Amino acid sequence: MLKGALVGAVAQELVKDLALAIQEQSQYAIQFPTHFEELEDQLKYMQSFVADASKLKDKQVTVKTTLDALRQQIYEADDLVVDCQIRDDYWKMKGSSCSPSLSEMCFRYQTGKKLTKINSQIKRTRENLMSFYVPIAGNQDNENNIDKRRWSSQVFDESEIVGLKEDAATLRDWILAQNEPQLRIGIVGLGGLGKTTLAKIIYRDVNLTRRFQEKIWVSVSQPVNEVEIMKSMLKQLKADDSGYTKDNMLDRICQLLSNKTYLIVLDDVWSIDDGWWERISTGLPKTEGTNNCIIITSRIKKVVKRMGVLETRVHQPKFLDDNESWALFCKVAHMSTDGEETPKLVEEGKKIVKKCGGLPLAIKTIGGLLSLVEKTDFEWKRISKNFHEKLTTLEGNGSEGNESVIASLQLSYDELPARLKQCILCFSIYPEDYEIDVDQLIHWWQGEGLVRGKNTETATESALNCLSELISRCLVEVVQRRKFDGSVYTCKVHDMIRDLTIKIARDEDFCSFSESGKHISNKNSRRLGVTSETTFQTLQGNSKLRALLLTTTRYIGFNKNIELAKVKSLRVLDLSQVILDSICVKDLWYWITSLNRLAYLNLRDVAKLFEVPNSIGKLWGLQVLILGECKNLTKLPTSILKLPRLMIFDVGNCPNLQFLPQGISGLSKLQELYGFKIAGPGNATGSRLGELKILTELRVLQIDITGESHIEDQELKVLENLEKLRVLSINAGHCDDKDIMKQLDKLSPPSSIEELYLKHYYGETTPRWINPQTIQQLQYFCLEDSRVNMMGKDFWGNKDHKWNVKGLCLKFCQRLNVSWEKLQAVMPDIRYLEISQCNSLVSFPCNVEAVGFWYKDENKKGSPKTQKVLSLKKIECS
Template sequence: MQNDRLSDTNSCIPTSLSFVYMPLHLSLSPMAVYAALLSLARSLHQILHFEKYKEKNVSLHEKVHFILTFLEDYSDKYSGAIALLGDEIRRAAYEAQDFMESYLCSISANYSSSEKMALDQDLNIAVERIHFIWEEVVKMKNRDAADQDLRSRTHSSPVDDHSSTVPKKMVVGFDDELDAIKEQLYEGPTKLQIIPIVGMGGIGKTTLARKAYEDSLLAQHFDVCAWVTVSSEYQRRGILLQLLLSFEKLSTHHDELSRASDAQLAKLVYQNLVGRRYLIVIDDIWSTKAWDDLKLNFPNDGSTSRILLTTRLSDIAIHAAGSSCTWFHQMNVLNEDQSWKLLKERIFGQESCPLQLMEIGKKIARNCRGLPLTIVVVAGLLLSSGNLTKEETWENISENISSKEPTIELQCSKILCLSYDQLPLRLKPCFLYIAAFPEDSQIDVSKLIKLWVAEGFLKPSDHSKCLEDVGESYLEDLVNRSLLLVSQKGPDGKLEIVGIHDMLRDICIKKADEERFLSLVSSKWNAIKEFLENRNRRLRIHCKHDFQEWMIPVSSIRSVLLFSDRYYTTRLFIYCRRLSILDAPEATWPNFSDIISTFVNLRYIAFRLDETSCPHGFPASISRLPNLETIIAHIFNIRRLRIPCEILEMPKLRHLITNAPVRLSFASNRSPVVLHQSDLQTLETVVNYRFTEEAIKLVVNLKKLKVVFATPKGGWDDLNLDNLFRLQNLQELQVSVSSNPSMTWNHAFPASLVKLTLNGIPLPWERMDIIGSLPNLQVLEVIDTPGADASEWTPVEGQFLRLKYFFSTLDYLVKWEVEKEHFPSLESLILKHALWIDEIPCGVGEMDSLQLIELQNCTESLVNSAKEIEQQHHENGNDSFQVRVVKVLF
């Protein structure tokens, strides 16, 4: 029926849309229905501008959003009715979505008139079903409006209102244990000591180890400090790489290390530890085999080194410590007083608990059975309730966690399930998406939010708020509820890396499976059969072996997330052309350049750009994908790569990211043509971007730019750097110079900047007023400033008014005169290889806002001056002030 050209894309049009669905289940939860409608709304948005179906699709769009709003507001009250309609709603949503995607596929292929007629029939069926569901929902809402009592119905307010009152994470009941661990770390025999911490999941082993690891004396006492997480999915090679990449001098050698053999990696670990006093934290070790595989890499040469390990199994701790074990810490659950103290401090901080809540609060704490994880999760539930001091709120939670389960584990599981059940509907798909990430993953926040956007999970609260901002607020909400862990914050205080506790991850995976939200695959055996039988829209693949090939046939799958360690060889073959999301940055995809343009529904792609996948460089055909919003290219062994400027003209592109510098190729005989308001928000990393009038128009809405400058053929004037200040939406800018420039930087920066990083920029310290005048700047990093002569710098009062974080190497700066008024908001001063000055200026120590001075590879005199400042702060009662020293140069 179809010609050869259509054989690849014909999968976009099933003869009968109904065959792709599972048999009807009795019911589906509001979350499953909500997620399906969100995806439909996302697809509808893609084709609203097509005139042929515009009127019909606008009507459909309005009805879908009406149903979504109803679910958000009334899913608790009408959960039974929604459950009965659930399969019908999801089926209708998927049918409509399939039509939208099929229509987009038809644009890129010569479909016959009969096929186009079938598309119209499918759309009519989908519209009728959505209309029927809309009518039922309208009836439910009208009945509700008629009930006077429900007019006063209140809903949970967003947790954002309480986020400022959430106290810092505390270690309650562990003070004595923490002191004992520190004693073992800093004192005792010179031989290598193994320090085990043992306890059940959720009891606080990792928290306790982390508190010890973050002690301010640690970096001064040990030459090398490293933290590795083992987990139940242990892989020796991965642990060795974790260790090596945590060593400072090897941290930038990822590609070289990934090509080394296991034996070479093991040898490198040993060589970097021998003769040095080291501390290694091995978190969450599950087997004696894992310890036996690793122990030979740790030299025992009398250097007073220590290994701190956490495990749930006492047998492993005894085996690891062996006959040299002089200290063994078995963690116990908190007693009732400690439990109540932790709950109270998590909710009220240093304020007192209202008297009317004391009794019920102690009951809640008691029912948590002394497990810290359950206590902080329950605290998150109360904080997000929207009415923290209302007794009824506390009573409801107390009833839901009544201690009837026979074991602590079952009670904890019940509480964690409750934390999911109590989530607002808008947050549930976002939380379940975490199940896609492997165990103990360090989840990049920027990537996660981009995936949420592409999935359609985010709804702007108003027309002026962009989806990425909504994603940040959703993420903060999940963190404030203690469902996600903060692993790393940026210098501006924004979340950068998050994780999830193993027990919460188990709940997440369980719920994702129950809701038919996500399929998890980790074995290549019978994979094709699994994919064909799979009726979920999202697929997570975890490659655990080398030389795996994954063939994903035509199926209902719309999102594929493939996780593979960089040192594993993985090949990917995909035939379902209606794919919307593909995250496979480590997998090779043969013939990628030839076929990628047929995936017209793609909104997000992260791919490996190598000679196998893209033998002719960056595939220009990507620019023909009409719905693509995010492009993340991981470049391997390709130098001087050029990207055609047409990429920047894509109608919906929001993020273009490469892990290595690339050049934008502007044809000599044409200028960029801007036919629409650019949505591009992120552009990194580009070489010698020329800020001409036309080029500025292409990136006028940029929020983040990372650019590298090398000496251009036409000289520095050829780059039009005077136009840089015109990017008035730019918030983050990183500028690097890769060659020794002959010019002096004398160009203004955009006033909108919040974060600025300058690496190798020839900006004299005397001209720092160019930066100091930026009104919104909070984070400044000035690294490897070239110069020929010693310089002096006296900041201008009235500048740097909002600067909170300053990181610099202070190259060629021999005199730095600072008064407390010069940096009125400074909180963190980080100096690295600051060899030109002998001491921290006294004015720095007088700054009321300053909380941290960190010195990396600095001289002893500079360290001593910082210690004097620390002593002054502590004598004045500012115990939170800290000086952190990482290696002293004598």
């Protein structure tokens, strides 16, 4: 039975966020003093309850019912607080000191009534929990005190091993080639992938056995018991552990291993936060001249790296291919591989195996089930039809290699922080094997408030860190990433993880699914991924929908009479690439601009979108507005410039949009701006470069120069005020006006820039500010589709100023004449090079006439940074 994760993933985080919001927003307390004070008090009580109640089992029906009601109340309270925040931000931007209008007075009256009702409901819920929580919690505590660690040993059945030969060979090579006192190797991967089995193969390898005088196998798991670990080590070293203190035991282990070669396997490590590993590893001998090895298996890459494993010594076993999967299935299901079974049975068996996605544990589980039923194609068809249900309900016996698939994966979910649980559940709305655009995902999280900025970290940065954490924990797979630093562009989840998220999301009412696991829309839907099969009529009466995103379809069949048009609760709306044929655009915009809580709107690459109506100014809560790649977009209203919460604004690659309206300086919270077009001198209503001066929160800026653009002398130093700017892209738009080229040469960007993109630049040399003294922190430089003949003289710096650049990209620069030797001399840290059709380059280490790549260290090829601040796909591809 799955644990009651409902509160941990949703209510717990919402309660915490609400309490913080109320504490910080004193202006609400002025308008509703007693209401908000009472809500704050109620939430303080509830925080402790929801944290503990999440540990209770689903079988506690009364608890589950009460928590269901609590979740609904907290969603309503969250909506109310957001309404107040949006309204307050709007009035702050407007700067109105007038008496409240009639509509404002009405809003305050209605808000007061709603607060009174919510306070009363939460109070009753708290009393209900109090009435039966204590006795149940007491029994639960006794149950939770039982040691639930997953136990493993080095013993295994070699006859059932399939598909790990190459993985084992890799680890053997690392060990045999070592010449160091303590080699550390990490084996990382999804639960059930075969990490422990691979470690056993190495541990039992005869050739390696001769290399080590002592071998120790430790099953770590959760919760970590440091004393038990050391007792296990002493026992395997044939030493008595009685009478030793913790410190004495470690000293004794060190003595027994001194001047000996040893192999230690630490299996199933989840965390080292309490310092147990630092204490034990410090006590392990590291004698020069001895070759020792520590192998660590974990589901979390970050953990093994924190334990001292180098990036180049982290190995992730691959999923089994079709042939390996079938071979393993046949072993477990007692099938022959030489065709003794009927063709129909084999056909059904292979269909079932295909659904396992190459995950060994899933293959073993379903194979074990089929070994116990009659071998008929009718029976196997029945199981195949209910495959996902079988895997999510099958219980293992808890022994090694025979645990439930879903229970194994549930361990990874249970160990997530509450906020990451919300994030991983979002993957449930996407179809099987769907490649998810990371920009869409992180903007969804940001728009719905699942992640938030804090201190100096923006919400975008926080979201990318959350995604990085999920990838590190092997719950999310990377599909496409940037070669330079591993920035993730697209991702997906394994089918088994998707099944887990569907089950939990359905139980928590995070979004709606049928009993068979099909994503559906109904009056209780909170999030909806739209496919060609989605029916909007079933949304009748829905007042809960928070997020709607197109996935496998570009049609929504919208008109003002469908039930979707009556939904007003959306915070996230992603209609990128939607087909507007047969849609009354006026009706669509009328609906969109009625969504008062909308925080994220994506209309990227929408054909036949000619203009944005003035009514968009009513979306006071909008934080992310994406209109990039709308080729027909010609006009933007000035009302966009009065959105008080806008942080990301993208109109990049909109060729028919001549300029942005003047007044963009009013968007004081902007952090990312794409497609900023500078108007000409004769345009009194267009945007000017000087307006950027006060947008000091900008992290990303993409400037587009057109033939009409004009920069005044007094605007040349504007950019140096943007001290938080990290990414600067200048697209000169094939403009060959010599005056504008001279002005671009005189710009003064901030030294904080880490990534620089110069595109369609028609100057003969690079601008003089592109030099190692002016932009000292530059890590990546891209020069694309330009007429540059040579780098400017300042580019080469001097003996005191050399580049810190790690990555260089040169594309379609046919005239550029630079030698690799000279470039390396001023870029000593360069490790990544990408070249496309730059025929005049001299002695470069890769193909310059077509497409070429070069890496300084092949072992680090494609390895990502532990943290990436910004996603740059929209800049690189624009």
